[in-house]
Amino acid sequence: MLFSSIVFLFTFLPIILILYYVLPKGMKNPVLLLGSLIFYAWGEPIYLFLMIFSIIFNYICGLDISRNLGDKKAARKSLVFNVAVNLAVLGFFKYEGFVLNSLNMALPVDIPFREVALPVGISFYTFQILSYIIDVYRGNVKVQKNLLDFALYVTMFPQLIAGPIVKYAEIDEQLHVRTESIGKFGDGAMFFIRGLAKKVLLANTIGMVYTDVAAMAPEDVSVVTAWLGCLAYTFQIYFDFSGYSDMAVGLGKMFGFEFPRNFYYPYVSKSITEFWRRWHISLSSWFREYLYIPLGGNRVPVKKHIRNLLVVWLLTGLWHGAAWNFVAWGLYYGIILIIEKYFLQKKLERLPAVFGHIYSLVLVMIGWVLFFSPSLGGAWEYLKLMFGVGGHGFLDSQALYLVVSNLGLWVVLILASTPVVYYGYEKYLARKKAVADILIYAGLFLLSIAYLVTETYNPFLYFRF
Amino acid sequence: MEEKRQNRRKRQNRRKRRNRKIQMAKMFLGILLVVCALNLVWPDREFSESENRMLEQRPELSLSGVESGRYMEQYETYQADQIAGRDLWVQLKTHADLLMGKRESGGVFKGKDGYLLEDIKTPDEEQMENNLSAIRKFQESYPDIPMYMMLVPNAANVLSDKLPAFAVTRDQDADFQRIREALDEKLAWVDASQAMEDHKSENIYYHTDHHWTTLGAYYAYQELEETMGLDTGKAPELTPYAVSNSFNGTLSSTSGYETGYEEPIYVYLPEEEEAAPEVVVNYVDEQKKTATLYDTSKLKEKDQYGMFLGGNSGLINIRTTADSTERLLLFKDSYANCLVPFLTPYFREILIVDPRYYYGDITEIMRDNKISSVLFLYNGNTFVEDNSISGVLNNDETE
Numbered sequence: 001m002l003f004s005s006i007v008f009l010f011t012f013l014p015i016i017l018i019l020y021y022v023l024p025k026g027m028k029n030p031v032l033l034l035g036s037l038i039f040y041a042w043g044e045p046i047y048l049f050l051m052i053f054s055i056i057f058n059y060i061c062g063l064d065i066s067r068n069l070g071d072k073k074a075a076r077k078s079l080v081f082n083v084a085v086n087l088a089v090l091g092f093f094k095y096e097g098f099v100l101n102s103l104n105m106a107l108p109v110d111i112p113f114r115e116v117a118l119p120v121g122i123s124f125y126t127f128q129i130l131s132y133i134i135d136v137y138r139g140n141v142k143v144q145k146n147l148l149d150f151a152l153y154v155t156m157f158p159q160l161i162a163g164p165i166v167k168y169a170e171i172d173e174q175l176h177v178r179t180e181s182i183g184k185f186g187d188g189a190m191f192f193i194r195g196l197a198k199k200v201l202l203a204n205t206i207g208m209v210y211t212d213v214a215a216m217a218p219e220d221v222s223v224v225t226a227w228l229g230c231l232a233y234t235f236q237i238y239f240d241f242s243g244y245s246d247m248a249v250g251l252g253k254m255f256g257f258e259f260p261r262n263f264y265y266p267y268v269s270k271s272i273t274e275f276w277r278r279w280h281i282s283l284s285s286w287f288r289e290y291l292y293i294p295l296g297g298n299r300v301p302v303k304k305h306i307r308n309l310l311v312v313w314l315l316t317g318l319w320h321g322a323a324w325n326f327v328a329w330g331l332y333y334g335i336i337l338i339i340e341k342y343f344l345q346k347k348l349e350r351l352p353a354v355f356g357h358i359y360s361l362v363l364v365m366i367g368w369v370l371f372f373s374p375s376l377g378g379a380w381e382y383l384k385l386m387f388g389v390g391g392h393g394f395l396d397s398q399a400l401y402l403v404v405s406n407l408g409l410w411v412v413l414i415l416a417s418t419p420v421v422y423y424g425y426e427k428y429l430a431r432k433k434a435v436a437d438i439l440i441y442a443g444l445f446l447l448s449i450a451y452l453v454t455e456t457y458n459p460f461l462y463f464r465f
Numbered sequence: 466m467e468e469k470r471q472n473r474r475k476r477q478n479r480r481k482r483r484n485r486k487i488q489m490a491k492m493f494l495g496i497l498l499v500v501c502a503l504n505l506v507w508p509d510r511e512f513s514e515s516e517n518r519m520l521e522q523r524p525e526l527s528l529s530g531v532e533s534g535r536y537m538e539q540y541e542t543y544q545a546d547q548i549a550g551r552d553l554w555v556q557l558k559t560h561a562d563l564l565m566g567k568r569e570s571g572g573v574f575k576g577k578d579g580y581l582l583e584d585i586k587t588p589d590e591e592q593m594e595n596n597l598s599a600i601r602k603f604q605e606s607y608p609d610i611p612m613y614m615m616l617v618p619n620a621a622n623v624l625s626d627k628l629p630a631f632a633v634t635r636d637q638d639a640d641f642q643r644i645r646e647a648l649d650e651k652l653a654w655v656d657a658s659q660a661m662e663d664h665k666s667e668n669i670y671y672h673t674d675h676h677w678t679t680l681g682a683y684y685a686y687q688e689l690e691e692t693m694g695l696d697t698g699k700a701p702e703l704t705p706y707a708v709s710n711s712f713n714g715t716l717s718s719t720s721g722y723e724t725g726y727e728e729p730i731y732v733y734l735p736e737e738e739e740a741a742p743e744v745v746v747n748y749v750d751e752q753k754k755t756a757t758l759y760d761t762s763k764l765k766e767k768d769q770y771g772m773f774l775g776g777n778s779g780l781i782n783i784r785t786t787a788d789s790t791e792r793l794l795l796f797k798d799s800y801a802n803c804l805v806p807f808l809t810p811y812f813r814e815i816l817i818v819d820p821r822y823y824y825g826d827i828t829e830i831m832r833d834n835k836i837s838s839v840l841f842l843y844n845g846n847t848f849v850e851d852n853s854i855s856g857v858l859n860n861d862e863t864e
């Protein structure tokens with residue numbers, strides 16, 4: 001199930017809220033767990049069993065590791081076994097097709113295989129589970145003896161399918177003790193409405209511009225059109241993903257949880273290093289804590305440090321998807337970060353800020369081309385269009401139409417990508433009384449519902465593909 | 466003093482923030498509650514008049530449906546389709562889109578002067594090649610019967626100056642040229658594009674519907690009469706009469722734009738009634754005979770264009786009292802429906818086949834009815850996406 005659906009808003013959410021608040025304390029976690037399983041099964045009925053298997057397996061492994069903590073060797077063995085199984089499951093469902101396909105291409109073999117459908121959220125919940133297992137091994141957290149609570153940690157529906165990746169250490173306490181209040185609920189509702197509006201009003205609508213441009217024949221695409229298409233995707237992925245995270249945070253608050261922040265205005269960054277401190281924060285911090293630092297981080301000779309960065313970014317790329325363009329996308333960032341670290345950072349800091357902004361945004365947009373293209377070859381073709389090789393001239397009527405027929409939307413997207421409007425608004429509220437405040441939030445909510453309702457109104461939306 | 470005041474300020478702010486959150490919680494729960502409550506009492510509808518489509522009904526629960534996820538998908542569509550106040554939600558969205566600058570919805574442009582224009586469709590190359598080769602072969606099997614092809618350009622092509630600012634569509638003229646060349650002069654080309662171009666300042670397309678008006682069809686008929694060499698001496702003088710002033714077409718339904726726009730529908734009738742031939746219209750599949758080319762009962766429905774020949778049927782046979790021995794076989798889409806009345810004075814019999822709904826045998830029709838000419842009449846968008854012409858024309862080969 002998706003948050004941004006009528007079924008979620010007007011069937012699932014009301015029922016689970018009522019049950020959660022009506023039932024006594026001891027029943028709250030079980031109700032959340034049951035709801036989360038239904039939430040998952042709604043979209044992935046078959047893979048529910050895979051998830052249940054994962055939960056039971058890791059629950060037992062956690063107990064096993066913790067039992068062996070006195071014996072370093074045994075604990076380590078337990079850990080290696082567990083991590084291997086988790087990665088194997090992830091590998092089978094996510095990377096099997098990619099690996100075999102690449103092998104068949106590279107070697108004179110033809111291994112037959114059947115592509116399996118990717119279980120939704122598997123990358124997210126596998127990483128959450130690993131954070132638990134590793135932290136139990138490290139002695140950072142106490143082992144979870146209650147199977148239901150552990151299951152709730154893995155499946156909790158607000159962050160189940162699109163993050164943020166909540167580390168077990170961050171939520172351990174809250175599984176047992178947390179407070180719900182009407183104030184916190186209201187805070188959660190505000191987060192949720194902002195996230196829903198980002199996803200439905202901004203990401204989905206600008207996504208249509210990207211879809212249109214992507215479907216155009218290359219010879220009809222002018223340079224400006226290509227950049228507009230890429231910019232549209234740049235906005236779409238940010239508002240889609242960060243909107244989802246905001247909804248997750250908001251829903252968490254409604255049930256008394258506090259989740260970590262996942263995005264912090266990434267597009268105002270002045271360098272790529274800064275961009276990755278602001279983009280998908282929970283993923284970068286997972287990689288830092290469980291891979292980069294164990295590899296030695298930056299406290300090693302230069303050569304090793306470069307190796308560490310490349311490994312982390314190669315895997316970051318692969319985490320996003322099983323295809324060569326994601327590998328390229330990860331390495332692209334790895335290389336830029338190395339260059340920034342060793343050469344560029346100091347120079348960038350001395351230049352006027354506007355230069356850093358443009359530099360970062362252009363590199364990020366080129367990165368998204370690698371990300372959204374169906375293949376590396378496709379990315380190359382698109383980049384050629386952006387830099388004026390072939391195509392339909394520099395500026396054409398199509399490009400102007402894309403600007404004019406979405407003028408209001410572009411303005412809102414730009415403003416909403418910067419902290420200026422939001423913090424300005426909050427500051428204003430702190431000084432003045434704003435009766436309109438609640439109307440603005442209610443309006444955003446109602447408008448989002450209208451956009452959700454009409455999704456079925458327009459069955460031709462993705463017809464062009 | 467200063468510190469005290471600051472502390473009081475802080476306390477005030479904290480209270481204000483808390484109040485705000487409480488209000489937000491109430492608002493959020495209030496909206497959920499109201500919509501849920503309305504949903505419970507709101508009756509399900511089968512059909513949406515304003516969107517002109519069937520709405521999803523409550524799906525039946527079954528194990529296989531749940532297992533495959535189909536049940537959940539249907540349920541989501543069902544709940545969105547049957548939500549309380551759906552029409553209002555739709556209106557809200559359309560207005561918000563317009564405010565943002567959007568001028569396109571569901572493949573329909575919101576053009577200037579109240580015109581809605583359907584986007585020019587991209588040909589389905591494989592199907593179109595099949596259709597064209599089937600048409601060529603069909604002509605080759607009847608070399609003595611003259612055949613004609615009339616493709617009508619769509620409004621977005623002819624009235625391109627009515628498109629929203631900077632909007633670009635596919636070049637339909639180029640597609641037509643390609644089709645013309647592919648037919649290899651086996652069929653005589655009736656140049657409707659020129660006729661439409663010459664009269665583009667007149668009301669030749671509906672504002673809210675994807676069809677041409679009867680006036681548009683009239684100009685195309687003049688072109689047809691010239692190419693086919695029809696004897697205009699037989700035709701009575703015609704006068705237009707408005708039969709409706711409240712037509713709101715399907716483009717309005719698919720896009721959600723101009724839903725309040727109402728426009729007239731005209732029919733062209735002879736000044737002296739006895740000057741026109743009488744007709745017997747036989748809807749073969751429906752087994753219905755009438756003495757008129759118009760079905761006025763359709764004027765009470767949403768899609769009033771259906772009044773011409775009663776909408777779409779697989780096979781219609783029109784017999785006339787015209788002083789002629791000619792018999793026409795017409796392959797067509799709905800554009801032809803308002804043009805056929807102009808042709809009745811010239812033919813003893815007109816057989817109208819709509820390949821999308823026709824499952825009979827064309828060879829039999831050719832043999833039994835002494836057909837003396839054949840006309841293909843389509844609008845560009847339907848023709849380039851059609852997947853039924855080749856099936857109907859090749860029918861004899863498969864049997």
